[in-house]
Amino acid sequence: MAVVLTVAANKGGVGKTLITINLAGAIRRSFPEAKILVVDTDAQGNSTKSFRVKVAKDQNTIYDVFMDNATVEETIVQTYDDHIDVLPANSDNNYLEFDKMEQFRDTILEWFVSLLKKFKDNLTEIMTVSGLKKKMNNIIDPSANYFNALDGKFDNVSDKYDYIIFDTPPELKQVTSSVLSIADVVIVPYEPDLNGVDGVTHLISRVNTLKEKYNPNLRIGGVLANKVYNTNLHAKMINAMMKYTNRNNYHYFDSELPRSITFADKLVRNGMPITMSSPENKFAQHFYKLIIEMNKLGLLSKNGKELEIPHKLYVESDGEE
Ligand SMILES: Nc1ncnc2c1ncn2[C@@H]1O[C@H](COP(=O)(O)OP(=O)(O)OP(=O)(O)O)[C@@H](O)[C@H]1O
Ligand SMILES: [Mg+2]
Secondary structure, eight states: OOEEEEEOOSSTTSSHHHHHHHHHHHHHHHSTTOOEEEEEOOTTOHHHHHTTOOOOTTOOOHHHHHTTSSOSTTTOEEOSSTTEEEEOOOGGGGGHHHHHHHHHHHHHHHHHHHHHHHTTTOGGGGSSHHHHHHHHHHHOOHHHHHHTTTTTTTGGGTTTOSEEEEEOOSSSSHHHHHHHTTOSEEEEEEOOSTTHHHHHHHHHHHHHHHHHHTOTTOEEEEEEEOSBOSOHHHHHHHHHHHHHHHHHTOOBOSOOOBOOSSHHHHHHHHSSOHHHHOTTSHHHHHHHHHHHHHHHTTTTSTTSOOOOOSSOOOOTTOOOO
């Protein structure tokens, strides 16, 4: 069964996509046998584009999976690398929450009609709001369908992949909640600026709610600083975050990611994650260090055990950026 990893933060631009695609790349190179599925759930489609996947007009996307228009198998596309598949996203996902609401309204109406039929001889039982709520809750928890909308949908492909890695949009609403409700591990990136710490605490609180409600197996893999550079502000914010994670027993990744000046440019030029195109690159090396740290924590296996890494590509203090 695949290990389901996700990168989530309710803030834009903190590196969710960059980390998702480079984790996929680093796992690909470190575990040459592994089959990886990258699932893009963000309407911006950035991780889709990173693997040079172009979404044709009539092609299924994650939107169709959410809306029950298509199965996961029908939506997956192959990339240039035969060990990496992508489940793409495009701007259709901007409309997901509206469309899902409409779908949801129809479902509620159907429940209501079935309730009326069931209680037609004793309607007084459901003729008050509280009475109706009680009966509805007995039948189904409406929020379960909404915030756990991917439940079971990846089960059929779980045996085909070793890793399923989800990129998420910068929010904590339906899409991210649904991903967190089926993930094994969430990595929480943040930028150590003035608002970064707040964002992480909100995200973790949401993770804990979802964990309790839908997904007791979800592990907070750790908090990961990105775009770090040598300033007093960053040092101060990192210090505050480490105190927070320590106090609350969350892991803080040693393998922080520095702000790279050349990275964005390289990503575009090569059309693939830098961990795949140039594992020896100084920036890519941070991800190989992260892979080792994640592995030590048991985050790369389903049973939480450390794995043997067949290709160790982390070479301390080697490589040029
Ligand atoms: N460590 C870094 N050094 C330099 N540039 C970075 C770094 N991390 C991310 N970036 C750049 O910052 C921008 C935002 O990163 P990315 O798209 O990964 O963030 P995101 O959290 O996925 O954003 P969104 O919420 O909009 O999806 C990108 O142009 C990316 O190349
Ligand atoms: Mg992104």
